Amino acid sequence: MKADCLVRMSRLINRMETTVIKVKKRLLIVIPLFALLVATLSACLSLSENGYVLRIQQDQIQAKINEKFPVTKPLLIFSITFENPRVTLKEGSDRIYMTLDVIANIPRLHQQNASIGVSSSIRYDTGQGAFYLVSPVIEQINAGGIPEKYIDDVGFALSILLDEYYATHPIYVLDTSKFKQSVAKMTLKSISVEDTELVIRFGP
Numbered sequence: 491m492k493a494d495c496l497v498r499m500s501r502l503i504n505r506m507e508t509t510v511i512k513v514k515k516r517l518l519i520v521i522p523l524f525a526l527l528v529a530t531l532s533a534c535l536s537l538s539e540n541g542y543v544l545r546i547q548q549d550q551i552q553a554k555i556n557e558k559f560p561v562t563k564p565l566l567i568f569s570i571t572f573e574n575p576r577v578t579l580k581e582g583s584d585r586i587y588m589t590l591d592v593i594a595n596i597p598r599l600h601q602q603n604a605s606i607g608v609s610s611s612i613r614y615d616t617g618q619g620a621f622y623l624v625s626p627v628i629e630q631i632n633a634g635g636i637p638e639k640y641i642d643d644v645g646f647a648l649s650i651l652l653d654e655y656y657a658t659h660p661i662y663v664l665d666t667s668k669f670k671q672s673v674a675k676m677t678l679k680s681i682s683v684e685d686t687e688l689v690i691r692f693g694p
Contacts, residue, residue: 540679541691543691544691545688548579548686550661550662551579552577558659569594570592570593570594570644571593579683580683581686582684583683584612584681587629588608588609590607591604592604604631606631610623610656612681612688614690620663621662621663622661626648626653676694
């Protein structure tokens with residue numbers, strides 16, 4: 491599924507509605523547009539007896555995360571820069587994993603490099619039709635040249651940074667009002683990674 495899939499679907503709906511008004515008596519013109527709309531829909535989502543299935547690709551999530559970084563967080567006695575986030579979708583998981591490079595500017599130690607791994611769960615806001623990352627958990631820290639006594643500070647700074655960013659930056663927003671209204675009447679049933687895509691299922 492391409493990032494602009496639902497946008498194209500919405501445009502096609504508008505085109506089809508306009509065409510129907512202009513050519514009420516010429517149904518042969520409407521039919522090709524309808525066929526194109528169906529093709530676009532099938533590329534964006536699927537509809538089954540149990541509800542909707544939405545698929546979000548890893549590179550779409552990566553693009554949203556990239557908007558935030560690099561970023562520097564000042565601490566009491568040194569500053570930390572987080573950069574180069576790398577998003578990973580793990581088969582069967584319901585969490586988003588990310589690895590970041592860390593640059594710590596510590597007095598008398600100069601610049602020290604490290605890396606840190608974090609995972610986050612997903613929250614769906616029905617009113618906005620938006621998906622947010624929440625509850626970041628530090629999974630792994632490769633300290634590199636950063637002294638052990640500062641490692642907890644690095645993890646704490648990243649957790650605060652991600653909490654603040656996640657709260658106002660959804661990773662995906664449903665941008666077709668008709669689809670949003672349909673999903674709003676359903677509940678989020680499951681989230682899982684399948685074939686390197688984030689698969690989100692809604693049901694009644």
